[in-house]
Amino acid sequence: MSASNRAGIRHGWRLGLVVVAMFGFGFALGPLYDAICRVTGINGKLSGEVADEAAITLVDESRLITVQFVTTVNGGKPWEFRAEQSEIQVHPGQLTTVNFFMRNTEGRDVVAQAVPNVAPWNAAKHMHKTECFCFNNQPFKAGEGKDMPVRFVLDPALPADVDTVTLSYTFFDVTETAKPAVVLPQVQGYQS
Amino acid sequence: MANAEAHHDHAHGHDDHHHGPDKGIMRWIKTTNHKDLGTLYLIFAFSMFFVGGLMSLVIRAELWEPGLQFVDPEFFNQMTTMHALVMIFGGVMPAFTGLANWMVPMMVGASDMALPRVNNWGFWILPFAFTLLLSTLFMDGGAPAGGWTMYPPLVLQTGEGFPFLIFAIHLMGISSITGAINVVVTVLNLRAPGMTLLKMPLFCWTWLITAYLLIATMPVLAGAVTMLLTDKYFGTSFFTASGGGDPVMFQHIFWFFGHPEVYILILPAFGVVSTIIPAFARKPLFGYDSMVYATASIAFLSFIVWAHHMFTVGMPLAGELFFMFSTMLIAVPTGVKVFNWIATMWRGSMTFETPMLFAIAFVFLFSIGGFSGLMLAIAPVDFQYHDTYFVVAHFHYVLVPGAVFSIIAAVYYWIPKWTGVMYSEFWGKVHFWLSAIAVNVTFFPQHFSGLAGMQRRVPDYAVQFVDFNQVSTIGAFVFFIAQFIFIGNMIRCMAKKGEKATQQVWEGARGLEWTVPSPAPYHTFEDPPKVNDEILGFPSHGKAH
Numbered sequence: 001m002s003a004s005n006r007a008g009i010r011h012g013w014r015l016g017l018v019v020v021a022m023f024g025f026g027f028a029l030g031p032l033y034d035a036i037c038r039v040t041g042i043n044g045k046l047s048g049e050v051a052d053e054a055a056i057t058l059v060d061e062s063r064l065i066t067v068q069f070v071t072t073v074n075g076g077k078p079w080e081f082r083a084e085q086s087e088i089q090v091h092p093g094q095l096t097t098v099n100f101f102m103r104n105t106e107g108r109d110v111v112a113q114a115v116p117n118v119a120p121w122n123a124a125k126h127m128h129k130t131e132c133f134c135f136n137n138q139p140f141k142a143g144e145g146k147d148m149p150v151r152f153v154l155d156p157a158l159p160a161d162v163d164t165v166t167l168s169y170t171f172f173d174v175t176e177t178a179k180p181a182v183v184l185p186q187v188q189g190y191q192s
Numbered sequence: 193m194a195n196a197e198a199h200h201d202h203a204h205g206h207d208d209h210h211h212g213p214d215k216g217i218m219r220w221i222k223t224t225n226h227k228d229l230g231t232l233y234l235i236f237a238f239s240m241f242f243v244g245g246l247m248s249l250v251i252r253a254e255l256w257e258p259g260l261q262f263v264d265p266e267f268f269n270q271m272t273t274m275h276a277l278v279m280i281f282g283g284v285m286p287a288f289t290g291l292a293n294w295m296v297p298m299m300v301g302a303s304d305m306a307l308p309r310v311n312n313w314g315f316w317i318l319p320f321a322f323t324l325l326l327s328t329l330f331m332d333g334g335a336p337a338g339g340w341t342m343y344p345p346l347v348l349q350t351g352e353g354f355p356f357l358i359f360a361i362h363l364m365g366i367s368s369i370t371g372a373i374n375v376v377v378t379v380l381n382l383r384a385p386g387m388t389l390l391k392m393p394l395f396c397w398t399w400l401i402t403a404y405l406l407i408a409t410m411p412v413l414a415g416a417v418t419m420l421l422t423d424k425y426f427g428t429s430f431f432t433a434s435g436g437g438d439p440v441m442f443q444h445i446f447w448f449f450g451h452p453e454v455y456i457l458i459l460p461a462f463g464v465v466s467t468i469i470p471a472f473a474r475k476p477l478f479g480y481d482s483m484v485y486a487t488a489s490i491a492f493l494s495f496i497v498w499a500h501h502m503f504t505v506g507m508p509l510a511g512e513l514f515f516m517f518s519t520m521l522i523a524v525p526t527g528v529k530v531f532n533w534i535a536t537m538w539r540g541s542m543t544f545e546t547p548m549l550f551a552i553a554f555v556f557l558f559s560i561g562g563f564s565g566l567m568l569a570i571a572p573v574d575f576q577y578h579d580t581y582f583v584v585a586h587f588h589y590v591l592v593p594g595a596v597f598s599i600i601a602a603v604y605y606w607i608p609k610w611t612g613v614m615y616s617e618f619w620g621k622v623h624f625w626l627s628a629i630a631v632n633v634t635f636f637p638q639h640f641s642g643l644a645g646m647q648r649r650v651p652d653y654a655v656q657f658v659d660f661n662q663v664s665t666i667g668a669f670v671f672f673i674a675q676f677i678f679i680g681n682m683i684r685c686m687a688k689k690g691e692k693a694t695q696q697v698w699e700g701a702r703g704l705e706w707t708v709p710s711p712a713p714y715h716t717f718e719d720p721p722k723v724n725d726e727i728l729g730f731p732s733h734g735k736a737h
Contacts, residue, residue, distance in 0.1 A: 008306035008381045015373045019411050026415025026445060030430055033441045042508060074434070113434045121508050172434030177427055 041125030059093035060156040070168035078105045081171055092156040103145030111178040112171045113137040119166045126155035127165060137174055212714055224308035226293045229315050233290025236318055240282030245672050247275040252668040254651050255661045268651035269337035276340035281364040282322050287599045288460040289371040292399050296375055298705040299393045301384030301721045306377035314370030321363035328353030339649060341446055344431040344439050348424050358421045365410040372403035384720045391728055393703050397484050398463030401491045405452045413449040416442060440505050447498035455494045458590060459487060461598035462529060465551045468605050469533050472548035473540030474700035476731045479532040486525035493522045503574045512571040519569040530559055546620030550601035553593055553628050561589030582642025588635045600678060608693035611685040612711030619681050626674035633667030702729025
């Protein structure tokens with residue numbers, strides 16, 4: 001084995017290390033993606049979090065924002081899922097409660113998890129929820145229906161160009177994996 | 193170096209140094225010879241082109257008329273998915289690796305690839321990978337049908353074939369990474385004395401950069417598909433929204449691999465064309481250095497444009513703008529390349545043998561694919577083009593008359609060196625004209641049907657698209673049949689029937705590969721050759737490095 005060949009094999013191993021590092025980088029992209037979404041507030045990553053009700057005291061009565069509600073059931077499940085109102089008008093800073101209703105129309109018990117999202121993207125970090133059925137997974141007996149209140153407040157810092165905010169929920173069937181989906185940071189002042 | 197010499201003598205008894213190849217099938221299984229492996233890669237690639245081509249004919253036959261003709265929608269979707277996977281990972285990539293195996297050592301004056309056993313392993317993984325992948329066609333739930341991009345949650349609905357898909361991707365990844373490592377090490381360590389980096393043939397340059405792209409991105413794809421596997425079978429939630437994951441994240445990770453991948457498929461083609469055009473224009477390549485820098489720029493840009501594949505996911509405006517402008521920026525180094533090819537031909541003493549015809553067709557038709565790419569880069573209009581036949585037309589223009597034409601050109605150009613026999617120029621020209629016309633008949637109408645709103649990956653379509661689709665289907669069948677002329681022509685060379693090739697083969701060809709006899713002996717450049725500007729095809733005066 002000549003000297004240049006030995007150098008070649010060393011070079012090959014070094015490139016192999018790059019391959020391993022890039023494989024790890026692929027997995028690191030997951031947390032990185034989460035972090036970017038959190039910092040920028042895009043992609044609904046924040047809307048599953050419990051907000052501190054006491055933090056916002058100022059009500060901005062000069063603005064009236066339309067909040068629309070969208071409800072979806074994932075994977076062709078026959079469940080009934082709707083918001084009591086399809087939209088509501090609120091002032092930023094005004095604490096509002098909206099009831100959502102879901103009925104499990106199947107003949108079996110299920111556990112469902114709602115995943116929230118907020119549009120437009122720049123409104124997402126200004127939508128604070130103090131109570132939401134999306135914070136935990138929701139068990140439903142066969143045929144059971146539940147009213148589920150969502151308490152939210154829009155931050156007065158909501159960008160001026162936003163006059164309509166859409167809050168959407170998608171219910172997923174998690175009966176088989178049933179575990180809390182969204183990790184809940186414990187925020188002081190949280191009341192259920 | 194007495195020690196090394198002794199070691200060398202000791203090894204002498206074991207390997208087949210200085211001998212011809214072994215006899216029989218074991219020659220091919222055990223071979224570590226770059227020429228044998230190059231041949232194996234190319235034969236494998238062309239077998240896969242055949243399989244993937246048959247799948248495309250199923251698609252085109254089904255699209256002859258609206259409504260369902262021959263296959264059900266589920267099988268149709270399996271065909272579109274498998275056609276892409278087979279053509280990309282089984283056809284184009286192994287074909288370029290095969291060309292690299294044959295030509296890179298001969299071009300840099302090395303006796304073999306730097307890591308010959310890794311090379312053998314890299315090739316022999318491939319038949320297993322594609323056995324896994326193709327076997328899914330016969331399984332419960334059929335082959336993967338969610339598109340080659342494997343977006344979750346759709347891909348998670350694949351039946352029993354799902355783990356086979358994932359492990360096939362893993363194996364293809366390992367194979368191309370080993371090939372890439374071999375190219376990098378060979379090019380950087382085994383160049384003949386006097387061949388500085390900026391005297392290296394452009395095919396080696398483009399392959400070197402391609403190899404880095406492969407090393408950087410194939411492991412990311414392997415990671416992404418591993419996450420799919422654990423999401424489906426081990427309860428993780430990387431891409432499962434109900435578990436806190438995000439399916440859109442898969443798209444980001446996939447295209448972080450996927451966009452460099454499209455340059456993996458085209459950069460070696462640039463190298464081939466940059467080799468062939470000077471040979472038949474009988475002029476040195478115009479702007480050699482700018483070609484190298486343009487290639488490197490394209491490779492760099494390829495890492496920061498990935499989200500232009502997903503303009504419609506609901507990105508913030510700033511994201512749309514960034515990815516739009518960075519994508520358009522790629523047109524600049526690509527334009528440099530096209531300009532240089534044309535400038536190379538300018539006032540050259542051109543002749544139009546088959547490799548040159550394919551190379552010129554490449555420049556012309558690849559540019560059309562580039563222009564439709566620019567149209568797709570415009571984020572606001574991409575909302576209309578997204579997932580239509582316009583996209584299909586775009587990437588088939590850059591892949592078929594782009595990558596595939598360059599592979600065909602390369603085979604015509606170098607097969608006299610490989611086999612020692614000239615191919616039939618007459619049948620080469622027949623093959624060229626049939627291919628060049630049929631490829632346009634196939635894909636050009638797809639621009640129109642796509643702009644008018646015909647969706648991709650759907651077996652049915654609105655009646656107003658019938659004419660365009662029938663033209664397209666006729667073109668596809670003619671193109672497929674025309675390739676048998678090529679296969680026949682190449683088999684004729686391999687059977688050593690035909691006019692004997694000279695050592696030089698082409699009057700204007702330059703490079704170390706033309707300094708060895710035709711056919712190239714089993715072992716070449718056991719001793720490093722001497723190089724000078726004349727041999728390498730650089731202008732011998734007025735230019736200093």
